[in-house]
Amino acid sequence: MPVYVGLLRAVNVGGAAQVSMEALRATLTRIGLVGVRSLLQSGNVVFQSKVLASDPLERTLEDRVARELKLRTDFFLRTAEEWSSIVTRNPFRREAEEAPGYLVVTVLKAAPSPENWKALDAAIQGPERVQGVGREAYIVYPDGQGRSRLTLSVIERNLGTSGTSRNWNTVSKLAQLTLSFRP
Numbered sequence: 001m002p003v004y005v006g007l008l009r010a011v012n013v014g015g016a017a018q019v020s021m022e023a024l025r026a027t028l029t030r031i032g033l034v035g036v037r038s039l040l041q042s043g044n045v046v047f048q049s050k051v052l053a054s055d056p057l058e059r060t061l062e063d064r065v066a067r068e069l070k071l072r073t074d075f076f077l078r079t080a081e082e083w084s085s086i087v088t089r090n091p092f093r094r095e096a097e098e099a100p101g102y103l104v105v106t107v108l109k110a111a112p113s114p115e116n117w118k119a120l121d122a123a124i125q126g127p128e129r130v131q132g133v134g135r136e137a138y139i140v141y142p143d144g145q146g147r148s149r150l151t152l153s154v155i156e157r158n159l160g161t162s163g164t165s166r167n168w169n170t171v172s173k174l175a176q177l178t179l180s181f182r183p
Contacts (some may be wrong), residue, residue: 001034001048002078003181005174006061007107008043009073009164019043019071028061034053035181041075041101046080046165046177076107076164080141080178087175090168091131091175095140099167104145106152107166108138120158137163 008024021038024045028036034048038175051057061075078086086105090096097102105149112120117132124130128150137155142147145167156162 001050003046003048003178004057004113005078005080005083006045007076007164007166008045008065009076019065019083019100024065025067027065030068031060031064037177038079039177040095040170042166042170044170045107045173045183046174064115073110074162076109077148078107080181083169083175083178086171088134089133089136091133091138092129092140096168096172102144103166103168104139104141105168105171106139106160106163107153108135108137108159108163110161111135112161115160116159120155121157123154123158130156132159139165 007021021041024043025036025038028047032049036045036047038045049057050059058075058077061077062073063131065075066072086107088102089103092103111134112132120130120132120137122170125148127142128148130150132140137159139150139155141150152163152165
């Protein structure tokens with residue numbers, strides 16, 4: 001049975017979209033997901049599912065969480081293999097080692113076009129560096145993400161797709177969590 005990493009967009013951040021991870025795990029378990037585990041309080045889950053395609057599963061999860069938890073948010077799913085690939089394809093290895101809190105991966109709903117990646121590059125007004133790989137954007141925020149003008153809305157507008165971001169510490173912990181499902 002495939003293992004998935006699920007990221008919920010903008011959950012328990014800045015007072016908006018509040019949901020307990022216990023309630024989220026219970027809801028996901030009730031709909032048939034297996035071994036649901038959460039990481040931190042910001043909407044990170046790892047689970048197994050018999051469903052093999054992430055797109056229909058994303059929509060199912062969005063609908064059920066909206067109905068049962070009164071939470072309208074996007075789910076971003078990657079298989080454990082895709083998540084492992086996110087880790088191994090990281091173009092900012094030095095930053096991952098030296099300053100993992102300043103390296104962010106933005107997981108996207110769709111892979112942007114080359115033109116969209118160029119538009120994002122042109123929109124950067126500060127010291128941030130972005131490298132796009134498939135449905136992920138790797139971003140280094142040398143001065144911290146909180147002060148940057150390179151916000152998620154700027155990223156989404158230029159890439160033409162929605163996303164959600166996690167710092168490298170969280171990306172690494174989720175990768176480790178997927179390993180606990182291996183026989």
